[in-house]
Amino acid sequence: MSELTRLSAAELADRISRRETSAVEVTQAHLDRIGSVDPVVRAFLHLDGDGALAAAAAVDEGLQRGDAATSPLAGVPLALKDVFTTADMPTTCGSRILEGWRPPYDSTVTRKLREAGVVLLGKTNMDEFAMGSSTENSAYGPTRNPWDLDRVPGGSGGGSATAVAAFEAPLAIGTDTGGSIRQPSAVTGTVGVKPTYGGVSRYGLVAFSSSLDQGGPVARTVLDAALLHEVIGGHDPLDSTSIDAPVPPVVAAARAGATGELTGVRIGVVSQFRGEGYQPGVLHAFETAVSRLRDLGAVIVEVSCPAFDYALPAYYLIAPSECSSNLARFDGMRYGLRCGDDGTRTAEEVMSLTREAGFGAEVKRRIMLGTYALSAGYYDAYYGQAQKVRTLIIRDFAAAFEKVDVLVSPTTPTTAFRLGERVDDPLSMYLSDLCTIPSNLAGNAALSVPAGLADDDGLPVGLQVMAPVLADDRAYRVAAAYEAARDATDGDPLWSRVPDLTEDRLSGPSIDTEDRLSGPRIAGVVGR
Amino acid sequence: MTAGMTTGLMDYDEVVARFDPVLGLEVHVELSTATKMFCSCPNVFGAPPNTHVCPTCLGLPGSLPVLNRAAVESVIRIGLALDCSIAPWCRFARKNYFYPDMPKNFQISQYDEPIALHGSLELQLADGSTLSVGIERAHMEEDTGKSLHVGGATGRIHGASYSLLDYNRAGVPLIEIVTKPIVGAGARAPEVARAYVTALRDLLRALGVSDVRMDQGSLRCDANVSLMPRGSSVFGTRTETKNVNSLRSVERAVRYEMCRQAAVLASGGEIVQETRHFDEASGTTSAGRRKETSEDYRYFPEPDLVPITPSDEWVEKLRATLPELPWQRQARVQAEWDLSDLELRDLVNAGALDLIAATVDAGAAPAEARSWWVAYLTQQANSRGMELAELGITPQQVARVISLVRAGTLTNNLARQVVDGILAGEGEPDDIIVTRGLAVVSDDSALTAAVEQALAAQPDIAAKIRGGKVAAAGAIVGAVMKATGGKANAQRVRELVLAHCAR
Known part of the structure; x- marks a missing residue:
């Protein structure tokens, strides 16, 4: 493995801008790494090697001409979740119904990345339309957790988290509707941030649940996540729900936090997120993390947020309701899959056959759930009631943030579970997002930072830090301080302990190659 | 059945x-804003199919709506003109149903939180009575695309062999106005x-x-x-x-x-x-x-848009932009032109009021403007089976003709010929006078010869005039007018006749 793939994005950008290495070299190193490990982990749905090298060459040419770097991440490669539109690559959302669809436009996030000189390597795997917590709901086969190939990488953004954890990319973009950035980050030992709702434009992010969806960064370090956050964040006139305010100073906060000082910072431990259903190894890692924070000078207090107990059921009414409407447009009339159009069937029959064949089981389950919840006579009892719970959760957060600067909890109740373990048990799958959902419902900022390995199974655990709306920088400061202290104690960063994934180790876990080949596999990954 | x-x-x-x-x-009105409701595509009628479309109005995955401020201003002005109250806070909702000309398979509309509520519109009926119609609400929504069903007998979907879809209209701002x-x-x-x-x-x-x-669907009534x-x-x-x-x-x-x-x-x-x-x-x-069952549109608040909160200040600013409304104009012109209720109603029924008012605005006297529109032009409209407004003559042109008559350049008879020329599409009044050679003959030398001829031809009448029967001059004036093909200035002819007989 090229040493370049183990460097942080900040370090890579620095070397590229000082022309100690070139963006092309860096990109090639990551493409090589993808070529060797992606057949195993399957983080990518589409790879654009030529486009990436061309973008990297453009960065190098600019620097050669003496232009200033276009951003603090110019020339750094990135893996983009396949839910953001890209004019030069397909966008499938992990669904059969969008197989081969090439959007005519770039999402705002895509555009901002390109303008910043960030090199897009390709599109990453995900649970279909971001619905799931294991990436097993992808129509193109699961992604595997680099820490243990028999385990899931979380979801829905398992592809993005895995790409970063497996050194296929130093940076990735995910989306977080109920935890789809933070939970995969927690179980892959990466940093994942859900910015304040409205902090990152949703224009070109294929909607799952509009009032909850939020794009955000995935990285191996808190500073890298902050650098990426500042590139993609900010007001976008194309998104009405985008906040017209400056991006919180997350890079400055990450740098300040890295000095390890948290004196006087008030940190609340959410009492609802412990106890039954939590893996002992996770709780132990969490307690250790909290005591580290105390050692750094933070004041630790217990905070009760009773409405959080109702967050999960409320979420499973609101998100499916919105998705039932958002996904109505996939009808085979204008783009994507079309089934049964043989000249004998009506438009309605073609729509129905297309949706039957194009959507997977979990997507159908949620469309039906949401359709039911919005139906006349049930709206008040379900959707209306869930919105009231949402208000209560917002109030709990507001009350909590009167007392403390940030809240902390485990990111997810367990470490990575085994592939197939929860596919037939949706409710246990849904529990993966127990701790992450409240911040989606309330719209505040939250991140997951690696909190070591669980002592019972040796797998990564995530520490979730939640901050008020538009105070994303607070979460970064605390996470960066914690990260620095953790690495100082452990001697080496957690990410460096990911198992080697090169070929001689592949004999271990069994991989169903037949299944792997069924997806729209990427030209050029393996041979490069 | x-x-x-x-x-x-x-x-x-x-x-x-x-x-x-x-x-x-229920009346649906397409607003004439420059761009569509939720995107910046041009809002124009009649462009080639699918040329004014973008990711948003095509409902492509990932696209998002952004509300057109001009559309909101229009609906607030409509609401104010209909005496509605303007909601200080309102929202859009999604109306969910599947149809191929609906790009997202939901329509962004307003449901239980419309922007304008509880107004009224006063109607004048043909018999002169008035009736106040209650307005329940006026709300904003987006138009759908258009389906063209090919192969069916009636252009309806049943029996069609295929359908063509044009999304130019998708996302055009629509206001729905509903009566009580x-x-x-x-x-x-x-x-x-x-x-x-x-x-x-x-x-x-x-x-x-x-x-x-x-006829173009920018106003539709259910x-x-x-x-x-x-x-x-x-x-x-x-x-x-x-x-x-x-x-x-x-x-x-x-x-x-x-x-x-x-x-x-x-x-x-x-x-x-x-x-x-x-x-x-x-x-x-x-x-x-x-429908087997009543349609369940599963309305819920549109999460991609933020609530609309028109401030009092904004609403009052828009109120100040309201033009003179039709009934205000009627009341004003009735007073200004001194019309009876019956006269006013006839003008309104004939669709002449606005045309007359515009003619007055263009400089004509109210009585003359009225006379032209209700007499000669109404005849012309009737004989063509048209509305007055469709005749193809503008109030400005009528005002110009009136001013030419006033100045003596045209006689009433010539003026009608000029108007005929305008209706025939021959151009502006002044051009038609030249091309048709219609200017009044006021040249005394030409007229004097004609007067002398007419007097010579009817010596008995000439004698009566000389004897003091001034009224007899009319016959000579008539003869001169006839001889000059109506182009003579009758007033001047009369003066010349009397002057001649006084010698």
Whole structure:
């Protein structure tokens, strides 16, 4: 493995801008790494090697001409979740119904990345339309957790988290509707941030649940996540729900936090997120993390947020309701899959056959759930009631943030579970997002930072830090301080302990190659 | 079922003797904003199919709507002109249903939180009475695309072999204005329906918010009609008739539905709550596809848009932009021109009021402006089977003709010839005078010769004039006018005749 793939994005950008290495070299190193490990982990749905090298060459040419770097991440490669539109690559959302669809436009996030000189390597795997917590709901086969190939990488953004954890990319973009950035980050030992709702434009992010969806960064370090956050964040006139305010100073906060000082910072431990259903190894890692924070000078207090107990059921009414409407447009009339159009069937029959064949089981389950919840006579009892719970959760957060600067909890109740373990048990799958959902419902900022390995199974655990709306920088400061202290104690960063994934180790876990080949596999990954 | 075809119609007089009709009118107005409701595509009619589209109005995955401020200003102005209250806080909702011309398979609309509520519109009926129609609400929504069904006999989806979709119209800003139930119109219900749509059209035109072209679909009316036995106050089951594309059709559709429903009810049948389709050619309505269950649109607040919160300050600023509204203008001109109620009503009914007012604005005296529009131009319109406004002559042109008559350049007779030229598309009045050679002859030397000739030809009359019978001069003036082909200035001719005989 090229040493370049183990460097942080900040370090890579620095070397590229000082022309100690070139963006092309860096990109090639990551493409090589993808070529060797992606057949195993399957983080990518589409790879654009030529486009990436061309973008990297453009960065190098600019620097050669003496232009200033276009951003603090110019020339750094990135893996983009396949839910953001890209004019030069397909966008499938992990669904059969969008197989081969090439959007005519770039999402705002895509555009901002390109303008910043960030090199897009390709599109990453995900649970279909971001619905799931294991990436097993992808129509193109699961992604595997680099820490243990028999385990899931979380979801829905398992592809993005895995790409970063497996050194296929130093940076990735995910989306977080109920935890789809933070939970995969927690179980892959990466940093994942859900910015304040409205902090990152949703224009070109294929909607799952509009009032909850939020794009955000995935990285191996808190500073890298902050650098990426500042590139993609900010007001976008194309998104009405985008906040017209400056991006919180997350890079400055990450740098300040890295000095390890948290004196006087008030940190609340959410009492609802412990106890039954939590893996002992996770709780132990969490307690250790909290005591580290105390050692750094933070004041630790217990905070009760009773409405959080109702967050999960409320979420499973609101998100499916919105998705039932958002996904109505996939009808085979204008783009994507079309089934049964043989000249004998009506438009309605073609729509129905297309949706039957194009959507997977979990997507159908949620469309039906949401359709039911919005139906006349049930709206008040379900959707209306869930919105009231949402208000209560917002109030709990507001009350909590009167007392403390940030809240902390485990990111997810367990470490990575085994592939197939929860596919037939949706409710246990849904529990993966127990701790992450409240911040989606309330719209505040939250991140997951690696909190070591669980002592019972040796797998990564995530520490979730939640901050008020538009105070994303607070979460970064605390996470960066914690990260620095953790690495100082452990001697080496957690990410460096990911198992080697090169070929001689592949004999271990069994991989169903037949299944792997069924997806729209990427030209050029393996041979490069 | 083919109720419309198998059931007969009850005679209209009998209908209104036995039943009270209840109307509800829903008018959709396409706003004439420069761009669409939620994206920056041009909002224009008649472009080649699918040329004014973008990810947002095509509903492509990932696209998002952003509300057009000009559309909100238009609906607030409409609301104010209809005396509605403007909600200080309102939202959009999603109306969910599947149809190929709806790019997202939901329509962004307003549901239980419309922007304008509880207004009224005063109608003047042909007999001079007035009727106030209550306005339930006015709300914003986006238009759908257009389906063109090819191969079917009627252009409807049934029997079509394929359909073409044009999304240029998708996302065009639409305002829906809904009346409260109109009760008590009785036999005048069809007239009331037409008068309402006419008044609303005139109002929207005065506001400058829409082209209000029913023929192009920028103003569309759905007519809800139900009957209840006379004296009852319990509304009957209603039908909603769509595809009513002209003012005349509004009247015909309501009348037809009343006769049809009365026949069904009189024969012991029940009215089915359904959407019906008006056929312009036959003047009848027919049932649309029957819905097995009532449509559940699963409305919920549109999460991609933020609530609209018009401040008092903004609303008052928009109120200040309201132009003189049709009824205000009527009251003003009635006073200014000293018209009786009857005279005013005739002008309104003839569609002449605005034209006269514009002619006055262009410099003509009210009496002359009125005279031209209600006399000669109305004749011309009638003989062509047109509305006055469609004649092809502008108030400015009429005002110019009037000023030329005043200046003596044209006689009334010549002026009519100039107007004929304008109606024939020959150009502006001054050009037509030149091309048709219509200027009045005021040259004394030319006229003097003609006067002398006429006097010589009728010596007995000349003698009468010389004897002091000034009234006899008319005959000589007439002869001169005839000789000059009407181009002579009659006043000047008379002066010359009298001067000649006084010698």
